[in-house]
Amino acid sequence: xxxxxxxxxxxxxxxxxxxxxxxxxxxxxxxxxxxxxxxxxxxxxxxxxxxxxxxxxxxxxxxxxxxxxxxxxxxxxxxxxxxxxxxxxxxxxxxxxxxxxxxxxxxxxxxxxxxxxxxxxxxxxxxxxxxxxxxxxxxxxxxxxxxxxxxxxxxxxxxxxxxxxxxxxxxxxxxxxxxxxxxxxxxxxxxxxxxxxxxxxxxxxxxxxxxxxxxxxxxxxxxxxxxxxxxxxxxxxxxxxxxxxxxxxxxxxxxxxxxxxxxxxxxxxxxxxxxxxxxxxxxxxxxxxxxxxxxxxxxxxxxxxxxxxxxxxxxxxxxxxxxxxxxxxxxxxxxxxxxxxxxxxxxxxxxxxxxxxxxxxxxxxxxxxxxxxxxxxxxxxxxxxxxxxxxxxxxxxxxxxxxxxxxxxxxxxxxxxxxxxxxxxxxxxxxxxxxxxxxxxxxxxxxxxxxxxxxxxxxxxxxx
Numbered sequence: 001x002x003x004x005x006x007x008x009x010x011x012x013x014x015x016x017x018x019x020x021x022x023x024x025x026x027x028x029x030x031x032x033x034x035x036x037x038x039x040x041x042x043x044x045x046x047x048x049x050x051x052x053x054x055x056x057x058x059x060x061x062x063x064x065x066x067x068x069x070x071x072x073x074x075x076x077x078x079x080x081x082x083x084x085x086x087x088x089x090x091x092x093x094x095x096x097x098x099x100x101x102x103x104x105x106x107x108x109x110x111x112x113x114x115x116x117x118x119x120x121x122x123x124x125x126x127x128x129x130x131x132x133x134x135x136x137x138x139x140x141x142x143x144x145x146x147x148x149x150x151x152x153x154x155x156x157x158x159x160x161x162x163x164x165x166x167x168x169x170x171x172x173x174x175x176x177x178x179x180x181x182x183x184x185x186x187x188x189x190x191x192x193x194x195x196x197x198x199x200x201x202x203x204x205x206x207x208x209x210x211x212x213x214x215x216x217x218x219x220x221x222x223x224x225x226x227x228x229x230x231x232x233x234x235x236x237x238x239x240x241x242x243x244x245x246x247x248x249x250x251x252x253x254x255x256x257x258x259x260x261x262x263x264x265x266x267x268x269x270x271x272x273x274x275x276x277x278x279x280x281x282x283x284x285x286x287x288x289x290x291x292x293x294x295x296x297x298x299x300x301x302x303x304x305x306x307x308x309x310x311x312x313x314x315x316x317x318x319x320x321x322x323x324x325x326x327x328x329x330x331x332x333x334x335x336x337x338x339x340x341x342x343x344x345x346x347x348x349x350x351x352x353x354x355x356x357x358x359x360x361x362x363x364x365x366x367x368x369x370x371x372x373x374x375x376x377x378x379x380x381x382x383x384x385x386x387x388x389x390x391x392x393x394x395x396x397x398x399x400x401x402x403x404x405x406x407x408x409x410x411x412x413x414x415x416x417x418x419x420x421x422x423x424x425x426x427x428x429x430x431x432x433x434x435x436x437x438x439x440x441x442x443x444x445x446x447x448x449x450x451x452x453x454x455x456x457x458x459x460x461x462x463x464x
Contacts, residue, residue: 014129015039019049019063029062032118046070050078059132065092076106082195087128147189150333153323166313167193174310175288177317180367183288186315190286191244199243202236207252214257216273225274241281251291262306320362327358334373346377350386352424427455
């Protein structure tokens with residue numbers, strides 16, 4: 001999408017599509033919107049409008065309701081299905097309650113009748129554009145991430161950009177990454193932000209289906225195809241018709257089944273087990289793997305032609321250890337989740353606890369972090385999780401086992417980890433020097449007694 005230009009008053013110049021079969025109305029609306037600094041395209045009917053919407057990006061549609069051929073109601077339906085979030089204002093001389101209600105039910109932003117006051121229409125348009133801009137900003141500037149995925153590092157922003165670009169394409173996508181990095185979330189985001197969102201999302205775990213049952217699971221079977229097949233059963237391809245088929249752990253497919261999958265991807269047709277009739281399904285295939293499939297190709301355990309058929313659009317998810325600055329966001333997300341589920345009131349993690357979390361290598365990635373947070377919230381006695389509440393991530397573990405991991409942190413996180421260590425050590429020494437007297441230790445440290453008590457709680461030094 002080309003960048004939107006700024007108007008002289010500093011506001012963004014919007015691109016608006018005006019649809020009306022009356023030349024005079026088109027000219028009036030074009031002049032009105034152009035005076036406000038917007039770029040205006042014109043269409044004489046719904047069919048022309050749909051063609052324009054397919055070729056260009058707009059922030060607003062202003063359309064007549066009654067037009068020959070494809071009318072405003074059909075245009076509204078198209079926008080609701082293919083361009084959710086795009087505001088549509090209906091302008092019509094046929095201002096009955098019934099048509100107004102129908103237009104609003106189909107997703108019209110607002111409704112105004114001819115003849116209209118220009119100021120009234122301008123006010124509706126301005127409000128619609130503000131709503132559109134707010135929605136766009138929320139979509140792009142969510143501080144915790146996008147597409148229901150948590151993360152704001154540059155590597156995750158690249159993932160979001162790819163999802164946005166290819167979500168509504170029929171092209172096959174291959175999501176790769178270590179176990180626990182969130183590949184299913186990406187697959188669902190691709191489906192939910194496409195025009196297939198209202199159709200089925202069918203998931204197949206290729207590593208969990210026995211080899212002798214895989215073909216019948218994927219393609220279905222006819223009655224009598226084998227012992228126990230007392231009725232016909234559709235396969236996953238049929239069930240996903242019109243939607244998305246997610247092939248998780250596709251690298252686990254046996255080589256002979258890879259041939260059958262390749263045939264479907266190439267020809268779009270298949271037969272049920274025991275059937276003779278060729279079937280077709282309108283399915284968008286998204287695959288995921290935690291294996292290096294190119295290496296498997298070189299080893300001969302994965303077909304090269306299938307690899308290239310799946311890997312049209314590759315999306316690589318980084319491991320959690322490579323985006324440690326996302327850990328605080330993930331921790332807050334999981335705290336909220338498990339506080340609600342377990343009826344607990346854990347408010348946060350101590351600085352030292354967070355440093356330990358950020359220094360850990362996370363071989364199980366986000367899934368490992370999620371499991372740890374659930375266990376820690378469930379067993380927590382206080383409102384703050386310290387290192388003692390994070391099994392395997394205590395201070396001694398951090399010092400003895402994970403110094404090599406700390407050396408790989410970025411400068412900001414490296415300084416944070418060692419600052420926490422030094423602060424805890426200094427507080428512990430001051431308490432020892434003052435025989436455990438908190439008031440005298442706070443004076444020695446140059447901080448208030450209350451601040452020292454808070455830090456002692458964070459660092460698990462209450463009994464020192």
